[in-house]
Amino acid sequence: MSALRRQIRQTLTIARRDFTATVFTPIFLLFLFAPVVMASFGAIGGLGAASVSQGATDKARLVAMLPIGVVPALHAADEQLRPLFDGEARPPALMWRAPASDAAHAAHAALKATSSDVTAVLYGSLDRPAIVYAAGRRQDARYLATVARQAALIERAGSVPPAPRLERVVIDTPTLGGRGAASFAAVFGIFFLTLFLSGQVVGTMAEERNNKVIEILAAAVPLESVFLGKLLGMYGVAVLFIAFWATVLSQIGMLLPGDMGGDMAQFHPAIGILPFALLFAAYFTTAYLLLGSVFLGVGAQASTMREVQMLSLPITIAQVAMFGLASAAVSHPGSWLAIAAELFPLSSPFAMAGRAAAGTALWPHLALLAWQLLWVAIFITVGARLFRRGVLQSGSAKPVWRRLLPRRSDARVM
Template sequence: MSDLRRSIRQTLTIARRDFIATVFTPIFLLFLFAPVIMGSFGAIGGMGAASVADGGGGDKSRVVAIVPSTLAAPIAAADARLRGGFRPDEAPPALLTTAPADDPARQAHAAFDDHRYEAAAVLYGPLDRPTILYGARGSRAADYLALLAQTTLAAQQLGGTLPTVAATKRPIVRGHATPGGRHQSAFFAVFGIFFLTLLLAGQVVGTMAEERNNKVIEVLAAAVPLESVFLGKLLGMFGVALLFVAFWATVVSQVSMLLPQSIAAGLHDLAPAVGAPMFAVLFIAYFAMAYLLLGSVFLGVGAQASTMREIQMLSLPITILQVAMFALSSAAAARPGSWVATFAEIFPLSSPFAMAGLAANAPALWPHLLALSWQLLWVAIFIAIGARLFRRGVLQSGSARPFRKRAKAN
């Protein structure tokens, strides 16, 4: 058997061993359904925040118009007309009209102390020169009251009502990707790879520490070159990540069929420059490269840790590194062709993120062939460096011959 075939076989044996040891355990089910658990906690937190907001008087917020009784009906009609242009969650607070007293200014100030409602903004005075008071976070409500006064005044000047416009609305589907759609696709590609690697790549850190504690790594190092051990473990954990992604991709693809037509039409505008099928292929390829690059770095760093405490201490710099790569690649996706984009596309750890964004922004395919080759080269470099550091620092065998010479000797 040739040296190359022996190395491949040893690597795949290690990968199969780690994959089976990870997947065929009850704990893997908790890992597989981790997004559901996190989503449940997020939903509980959102429900709690909503209940606090409701209990704090969010549904009692009002915009108050102190106007004569003859203007109550016209201003209410103008309010009903204007609210038709707002989404339910963006509409201003409900309108409350009240007749002016002897001192409207004092009455307006007193409205903010009324316990029956929470005044966001209060209007008083003539509609062509109104005075509007507003409290904290009430500037938009004040703008709405000014627009309401203008609409009511225009309706009065036109004989009491504004003309009705019967508009015909027809949705269209663009035949090509827009610049805004490409930029949004680039950001979602960067964020998608970042989220998946943040969720999945960190588990590589503890694989070597576990092997060190039970002394299995010494047996493996005696029978298999460390480079094969590192690559095999990395491929095994990548197989776990692929299983996780395949499971949730299937779930999301089925759920997306139930989305409302308006949301589905909005997603259609997120058209990448290289086309949806090629973009899907490149996204998978760059996710693989991002996982292998970051995983090889984490594997080499985590191999230096021997206890869970040391692994926990390594988690913070690892997370900071991932967030930094996400920030750099997001800036590159927002400014394609700039020096920031060029640096992010060349720097090994940010290259998969930035190139995924480039696939959404530019139609050329040849840069991706170069980028994938460049990233594979750095995966090999990081694995070689990690194995060398582990051999010298942990196994205390710094005088050992390099892998190439040991392979020839065998």
């Protein structure tokens, strides 16, 4: 058996060992269903906040103190303008009150009343309207002013104009907005997956350092094979996690309403769905291997779980920084910032995934994938050497490329 085949076999043995040791445990089920727990807590908090916000919105009111004759035009204007707002942006309900002799004093009194939450009051006339509003509710006052202008136009026209006929058309071709959304989604998707999955690589060496297993492995297998094998084993765990949740979400996606499916059609990468999916998987792989190799090399220097926990914060900051750099790069394609993000090893997978959604050229992706894999090899080699010298206190071994080449004496015999 050649040296290369032996090292590949040793690497795969370490990967299989770490994969089975992680997956075939009850703790892995908790890790697998961690998104459900996180989503449950998020949903509970979101529902509580939404109920409080919705309750406050339902109690708020806009008041119009105008003559009774302009009320039909006022309500017609409100019916035309209110559909333009959706969700939390929808203004409070509009109600009419009879104007008082001192309109300004009555408007201020309505704002200060404790019986109802009045946010803005329109008084005077449609020709010369006046509005008072509570602090922080300037948007409601602007809406009320727009309603007054629209009602004045309806009054002058003498009738409410007919509503236009709306026709919905689904555009199959990708739009610029759809490409931009796909680019950001690609960057965010890789960032979220690597943030959630690659952090576990940090602590893979700490336990084996404590129980002296790493010394046995280092005596039998080259450290480069140990590092790469552990990295591949954790990558297999990440792929299993993604495959499980991708299957679950694909079944849930079949239950989406038709309108939502039509809106998702605009979310279309320029390079095509299938090439984009392949490139996304490739860039997630390189992003995981790059960040994982760095985290593995840094985490290998930690001897206790407390030190591993202390490393979690700078690791998270590094991942967020790569996400910010890649997000800025996809917002300014072709700029020096984009080029720097695409060439810097740790941010390159994020930025190139965004570029895959916005462009159609394939050769830059092949070149950058090779570039990223080269840096994976560099990070693993450097991490193994630092571990060998700093932790095992042993001398530097021959580089892996020299061990894989045949000896000069063997070459002469052949």
